[in-house]
Amino acid sequence: MIGRRLADKLGLRLGEKLVIMAPGPAGEIGTAAFRIRGIFATESSSFDGAMAFVTLPAAQRMLGLGSKVSSINLRLSDRSAVDDIGARVAAALAGRGLVAATWPQLLPRVADMIGLIRSIRTVVVAVFFLVVALAVMNTVFMSVTERTREFGVMMALGTPPGAIVRMVVYETVVLMLAASIVGYAIGAATVQLFGNVGLDLSGFFKDYSTIPGLTGIVYTRFVPGNLVGPGLGLFVASVAVSLYPAWRAARLDPTAALRHA
DSSP states (O other): EEEHHHHHHHOOTTEEEEEEEOTTTTTTTEEEEOOOOOOOOSSHHHHHOOBBBOOHHHHHHHEEEEEOOOOOOOSOOGGGHHHHHHHHHHHHTTTOOOOOOOHHOOOOHHHHHHHHHHHHHHHHHHHHHHHHHHHHHHHHHHHHHHHHHHHHHHHHTTTOOHHHHHHHHHHHHHHHHHHHHHHHHHHHHHHHHHHHHOOOHHHHTTTSSSSSOSEEOOOOOEEEEEEEHHHHHHHHHHHHHHHHHHHHHHTTHHHHHHHHO
16 A cells, blocks of 8 residues: 555556565565556545555565564554653563653654643643633632622621621532533533534644644543543633622621612
């Protein structure tokens, strides 16, 4: 199988033969002729212009490897364990003439790009937290202002300022709990939907050559653990900013509050 762009560059069609030469393990040149049985196309022109696939036995015969292989790729279920597993494999292979390398070592540009994306995500989340916290504080302020007469009546009847603060904070807690349940439910359903049907971003990744073989169809995956930190942080921040409006409500003058229109 050969990439479409490479096939066009070489002028090859299905059924024609392609001669491939590659260096063997002892420095000799292995040569073999392969018949084109398939032409593939991805959304990466660099991948389509540089890749061809043959069966493992055919490659072993061409390079004189016998039953040996030149490399083994390990795919982990947890990407965060790459460095730990890589170090353990490297230690196990020490002294055997084999080298273990992680994907960040093989693709440093990709690793740098992912690090940049994570940094940008952190900034975006921080700005989002700030905007949401200010929106919650503004909402609580409006609620306190609209209920000035109510607070004045309560304080005139002997309600202590601490009870006013607790009431405003408790209302904010209930508001955030309801908003979190609804918001996370909608978000989880959206992620699950795009995880099944895919999110078409091919317009953004057309001819993108940094990551060979990158596809424009993204399938999202719902990870409950990713909600814990941001969810708790947003909840605590929203409740914390409600303390100032609650404190202002507790400091109202009952007489002035009763005359508030």
